[in-house]
Amino acid sequence: MNRTGPLAGIRVLEITKVWAGPYTGKLLAFLGAEVIKVESRANLDEMRAYGGVDIDSAPYFRSINQQVLSVQVDMKSDEGMAYLRRMIAMSDVLIDNLRPGAMERSGLSYDAVRAIRPGIIQLSIKMYGTDGPLGYQTGYAPCFAALGGLNALVGHDGETPAGINIRYGDSTVGASAALAIVAALHHRETTGEGQFIDLSAVETLSTMIGDSLFAYGLTGDLPRAQANAHADMAPHGCYPCIDGQWISIAVANDDEWTALVKTLRASALGQDAQFADHASRVDHSAELDAAIAAITITHDADTLSEALLMASVPAYKSQSSLDLIGSEALWSLGAYRLVTDARGDVRPVIGPGWRMAPDEAPIEKGAPLLGEHNAYVYGDLLGLDEAELADLVARRIAY
Amino acid sequence: MVIIETAERVCGEYAVRLLADFGAEVIKVERPGGAPTRAMGPFHEGQSTLFRYLNSNKKSVLLDLDRADDRALLDRLLARADALIDDHRPDWAAAHSLAHGSLPDLVHCAITPFGQAAPSHWQIARPINVMNAGGWAWHTPSETPADKPPLQGAGRFMSDYEAGIEAALCVAASLFARRRTGKGQAIDISEVAVQLSRADAVLGRMLAGDADPGPERTRYDMGGPGAAFACADGHVYLLMTTRAHWRGLCALMGDPDWATAFPDDWLEYHCTPDRVAEFRDHFRLWIVHQPKDAVSDAAQRAGVPLVQVNTAADIANHRQYAYRGYFQSLDGIAYPTAPYRMSASPVRIHAHAPAPGAHQGEAA
Numbered sequence: 001m002n003r004t005g006p007l008a009g010i011r012v013l014e015i016t017k018v019w020a021g022p023y024t025g026k027l028l029a030f031l032g033a034e035v036i037k038v039e040s041r042a043n044l045d046e047m048r049a050y051g052g053v054d055i056d057s058a059p060y061f062r063s064i065n066q067q068v069l070s071v072q073v074d075m076k077s078d079e080g081m082a083y084l085r086r087m088i089a090m091s092d093v094l095i096d097n098l099r100p101g102a103m104e105r106s107g108l109s110y111d112a113v114r115a116i117r118p119g120i121i122q123l124s125i126k127m128y129g130t131d132g133p134l135g136y137q138t139g140y141a142p143c144f145a146a147l148g149g150l151n152a153l154v155g156h157d158g159e160t161p162a163g164i165n166i167r168y169g170d171s172t173v174g175a176s177a178a179l180a181i182v183a184a185l186h187h188r189e190t191t192g193e194g195q196f197i198d199l200s201a202v203e204t205l206s207t208m209i210g211d212s213l214f215a216y217g218l219t220g221d222l223p224r225a226q227a228n229a230h231a232d233m234a235p236h237g238c239y240p241c242i243d244g245q246w247i248s249i250a251v252a253n254d255d256e257w258t259a260l261v262k263t264l265r266a267s268a269l270g271q272d273a274q275f276a277d278h279a280s281r282v283d284h285s286a287e288l289d290a291a292i293a294a295i296t297i298t299h300d301a302d303t304l305s306e307a308l309l310m311a312s313v314p315a316y317k318s319q320s321s322l323d324l325i326g327s328e329a330l331w332s333l334g335a336y337r338l339v340t341d342a343r344g345d346v347r348p349v350i351g352p353g354w355r356m357a358p359d360e361a362p363i364e365k366g367a368p369l370l371g372e373h374n375a376y377v378y379g380d381l382l383g384l385d386e387a388e389l390a391d392l393v394a395r396r397i398a399y
Numbered sequence: 400m401v402i403i404e405t406a407e408r409v410c411g412e413y414a415v416r417l418l419a420d421f422g423a424e425v426i427k428v429e430r431p432g433g434a435p436t437r438a439m440g441p442f443h444e445g446q447s448t449l450f451r452y453l454n455s456n457k458k459s460v461l462l463d464l465d466r467a468d469d470r471a472l473l474d475r476l477l478a479r480a481d482a483l484i485d486d487h488r489p490d491w492a493a494a495h496s497l498a499h500g501s502l503p504d505l506v507h508c509a510i511t512p513f514g515q516a517a518p519s520h521w522q523i524a525r526p527i528n529v530m531n532a533g534g535w536a537w538h539t540p541s542e543t544p545a546d547k548p549p550l551q552g553a554g555r556f557m558s559d560y561e562a563g564i565e566a567a568l569c570v571a572a573s574l575f576a577r578r579r580t581g582k583g584q585a586i587d588i589s590e591v592a593v594q595l596s597r598a599d600a601v602l603g604r605m606l607a608g609d610a611d612p613g614p615e616r617t618r619y620d621m622g623g624p625g626a627a628f629a630c631a632d633g634h635v636y637l638l639m640t641t642r643a644h645w646r647g648l649c650a651l652m653g654d655p656d657w658a659t660a661f662p663d664d665w666l667e668y669h670c671t672p673d674r675v676a677e678f679r680d681h682f683r684l685w686i687v688h689q690p691k692d693a694v695s696d697a698a699q700r701a702g703v704p705l706v707q708v709n710t711a712a713d714i715a716n717h718r719q720y721a722y723r724g725y726f727q728s729l730d731g732i733a734y735p736t737a738p739y740r741m742s743a744s745p746v747r748i749h750a751h752a753p754a755p756g757a758h759q760g761e762a763a
Contacts, residue, residue, distance in 0.1 A: 137699055139638075152709065166620060176738055189579075232440065353590075
């Protein structure tokens, strides 16, 4: 399939499920790679099953897997595996996020894979990585966030640190995997050598607090959950507004403080001795937070946010899902895109974090129907004719 | 590969560190007096630990980009470079002849809070603003009541690290294309768009009309009893979604009477808020007496996703991290590195963060 974008010409096979692995595939596809998802009705990505009965229009699956291709291969049959090996022989990258040991049991250890395709880059995502004393363990994203040290740093004052939202983590793992793969493509371009990349989901989330881990190693001061406090800024936090809204404000210096006081028409705050300079504001941040909250509570968060930004005070409304989807700004900035699937359904999806020019890969295709690209993969790539493919389908090799 | 860094925020500095760790030669351009992150705590022996973390494996030159002669020196650096990474506001970049799109031969990546097309006055947003603009703060922690503030996440820089990964990914991909085609690329990273992308499986379903968006703080939540609990020596996190998880947990607790009163399939079919609350009330009284390592190991063997809420101290001494070499020691200083172990081109910390202008002579 002819594509443009910086990774045009790179072919990726993904044997992935749920979120982290598919997210890797999506990012690579959004950068122009040809990403082929290996699937089977006998061993379905559960995201095709959640939230509906039609595996071709499952909401979770469609919200992640845009712009990738789907080929059906029964990996439990020898014949299916033989075709999969032929696909591997034509690929640059192989990704999986199956349970520990599953790839090896399917005959797809790195040694076996590189025997099929020297120079291949194989990346495997596991909770704790592929081997080591805890390499056998499995878990879900909230476990990664707890184990990786991230959740211990998230919580309201005086409470058990509840951690970041339960949905967080998988996509970050997937993004980190995509980066490692592109780095390995560079190494292959330089040396001709492929490699195995062993990714730990738990360690990925540790990198989100890397500075805290490093500082602890040097200072011995254990970092703890601090709600919204910041050692160098005050006010720094979220403050209530009308109708249950909240606004985030971050003030780092006297100029921003003066502008904040003026915008809030809070001259009493400006004259309060305990808030007289930046150091004293940081020292009295709890009192300051309470005083700011007593003022913001009468404001509309959007209006106040715009006024503060106009006055050069870093601020933004805390956006709910309703705010995000209704945001004209996000729509006009291209954060959301429209894709079309094989049935002609047009669907809004969340775009990537980037725009690029002149060589941006188009994002226009929705998530694939199961086996939508069987003809392309078995036919155009492997050279089977229509009758041979029909036979594979009938015998449930392409299933 | 030679990468020039004019970035002065955590997002840009982290993006470049990720690339430096892969072996790119990085020249960091610092303002006279040094980069702003050198002044950010916590400090150790007079140095910013943050700066040291973000700037290992880099070289440093001091340039005053407001002065014509120093600006000309930057042009000479760019002439032998492959990429430029910046994270200033577009108006700053334009004023210093570094406008986005003005360097067509290079991979030129600019990271801003809302992307190049956004209103200029929005581009002063800080990480806590980005976390709130992008929706994760509103929904953090899970089950937050309406009268508690949204939270910024862990530490001070989560949105910076997320944007940094995205920037490094796009730069690496575009440098790969440049090796093959010789063409540059202008990359525009929006920190808020990165936040949205990370929520694709949740917010994306709402965007498409498959799930209802709403003003509630709990709209990203999954329901169910998953939560953090205090235990004998810290905290653990329990995630339980299936009958097998429940049976495993009951066995772990010694099948107490209260648990046998729950329907066996309650997690799948009868997971009401009342039942979740009742479960937690009982479970809390049991788990509070359990040491976290022992109970987590037993849970893993019983097939229950119950894990330690690790602190920085736990991770510093963690046997799996040690086995994988997540921390690399250079002159006795332990650097957190990367979550990917690469068999042929492993990430390596070979130099501490530079002194300001340490490579001035080399650059000139």
